[in-house]
Amino acid sequence: MGERTGSLKHLPLDALWRASAKKFGDFAGYDMPLEFEGLIPEHHWTRTQAGLFDVSHMGPCFFALPKGHGLEGDAAHRAVAAIIEELVPGDIQGLKPGQVRYTTLLNASGGCLDDLMIARPAEPGAAGDLYIVVNAGTKEQDFALIAQAAAGRANLVRADDRCLLALQGPAAEAVARAVISDDLGAISFMQVKRFDAFGRLTITRSGYTGEDGFEILVRAEHAGALAAALLADERVKPIGLGARDSLRLEAGLCLYGHELDETISPIEADLAWIIQKRRRALGDFPGGARILEEIAEGPTRRRIGIRPLERAPARDGVEIHKDGRKVGVVTSGGFSPILNAPISMGYVETALAVPGTRIDLMVRGTARPAEIVALPFVPHRYRKG
Amino acid sequence: MAARYTKDHEWVRVEGDVATCGISVFAAEQLGDVVYVELPAVGRQVEQGGEMAVVESAKAASDVYAPVTGEIIAVNDALTSNPEKVNEGPEGEGWFVKIQLTKPGEVDALMDEAAYAAFAKA
Incomplete structure (x- = not known):
């Protein structure tokens, strides 16, 4: 622990995180802080106060x-x-x-x-x-x-030589208004604005935790001052990549390489809402014929939420069976600190993609009963305009 | 007798020909919050170094290997409903299994506490 790994890239604020993170690990070629206080307390902190995430690897x-x-x-x-x-x-x-x-x-x-x-x-x-x-x-x-x-x-x-900091949680707005600009109160979820503070900031009201919050693009030379100012507020703690994933999973959001890949269409991923009326009418995007057909006829498989009925988590790669037949696969799974229970996402044949459907998860060769549920597992609390 | 340790961070404490086994304090700290423990069936034969149990933290599943060869004669069922006992007392109340030894000599080759402390720190 703690040692720097030669072949990995480091975040511009590496030294800051290294002073308090307990664990680092490789994600997408970057040596990322995985855990500070611990995944579960960091998760709860983000849902009740505000978490600061360094996502400068993006x-x-x-x-x-x-x-x-x-x-x-x-x-x-x-x-x-x-x-x-x-x-x-x-x-x-x-x-x-x-x-x-x-x-x-x-x-x-x-x-x-x-x-x-x-x-x-x-x-x-x-x-x-x-x-x-x-x-x-x-x-x-x-x-x-x-x-x-x-x-x-x-x-x-x-702009990936800059820092991208995400401030997420119910206290994010109050903290950001105090530290950056009171005008941040005027932007709603999925809006962007520039601010003349800490150099020049590009801030979107967005994130990947299901909470209200901001993603802040800041030049590397100003990032340390911004992070320090945010962390100086007692409502803010640094959060590692471990809790970022459990928060994302509870929020029912897709992780590329898991819920999305080169074979999966947006319709299969239950993201039909990302294709607005004008594009749907035109179908003028790559794979348009397939996607329009899936909108009209339904896809062969669909992304779902899963609640195991026992305690065993079912993670990426676990087969989903129904009446002894393979009907799908888990793409992400773990433990929900809010529900105090295991949760997973995955894909099943569309006919089975109905909340309440009983399935079996083949965890290490044993069939574990589970139920298909609606997403998200924990309601989103975005600040809609 | 005092506990002995494996390179995979299991501990074993032998009384007579029965070994009580679990994961070390160091391993529990590395894992973080344990949310699930899968224990073997009583009566199962295990080989030293073979898969014996699974411990899952919030972020990942890890195999636990048998520190000694023998038969599982008891498992700590309390971990099924209270997996956090592994974090609270990994080398005490958070024990995993009891194994009836068939190769008692294996224990002598495991690390003692001082050797393991040095190994875990390295």
Whole structure:
């Protein structure tokens, strides 16, 4: 414990976390703090106060029309959004200034290459820019794919040399207003705004815990001061990647490589809501034929929540059986500190993807009874506008 | 007798020809909060170093290996409903199983407390 591993990349704030984290580990090639006080107390702290997560391993970037594009306002936005829409099924052209959307990068067969956030900046001077955040493990391929698709019509500028800090929990708003700007109270869930504090911050009201909160992009030279100011508030504690995963699982959110991969469509993943009306009518995205057919006819498999009826957790890879026949597989599983019980997500044949359906989880060769349940396991508490 | 330890962080304490086994304080700290323990059936034969039980923390499942060869003659059923006992007293109330030894000599080759402390720190 505690030793630095040579081949792994380190977060800009590595030294800060190393002073208090109990455990580090490799995630997507980064040596990440996994645990501070302990997964379960950190989890509860985030649900009752505010947790500070360093997610600087992720892939923030700006995607912008070339300088001198000559377009203004909505026209500039539509031009850059039309380019990214060649890769995703979301209505990016329809974003209002300051609005953020969750979407997926698709391959030609409608499978997900990644899930990501795309934001239209609120500032009129940034018309023609998009702020995009992709996953850590896929960022190299994603950035290459986006830049290639743009083919000179827009430029991708990586921002993953900066820090991305997530402040999550019921106290997040009060803390962020006190430390950064009182104006943060005016932005709602899935909105973005720039703030002239700690250098210049790009802040989205978003996160991956099911709680209200913010994701803050800050230049590395100002990140230490920002983290220190946030941690100086007694309502804030640093939270490791371990609790980030248990919070995400309770919130019923997809983790790329588990609930999403190159074979899984957004419809199978129960993410039909990410495909807005305009894109659905057009079907003009990669894999459009498959995805429209799945919307109309239903997919062959669907993502579900699972509550084991006994104490044994069922983790990624556990087979799901019904009447002795394999009908699906677990994609994430663990323990819910809030429910004090094991929880899992997975995929089953669509006919069985109904809350209340009894299934068996094949944990180390033993069939353990479980029930399919609605997601999320713990209600979201986003601050809707 | 005093406890002996394996390189996989199990402990064993022998009285007569029965060994009580569990996971070390060090292992319990490494795991973090234990949320589930899967114990073997009484009567099962186990081989030294073979899979014997599973302990799951909030984040991962870990195998627990038999520190000695023999027959499982008792298991700590309290861990099924109160897995947190593993964290509260890993080398006491959080014991896993009792094994009737068939190769008592195996115990002598395990690390004593001082050797294990040095091993765990390394």
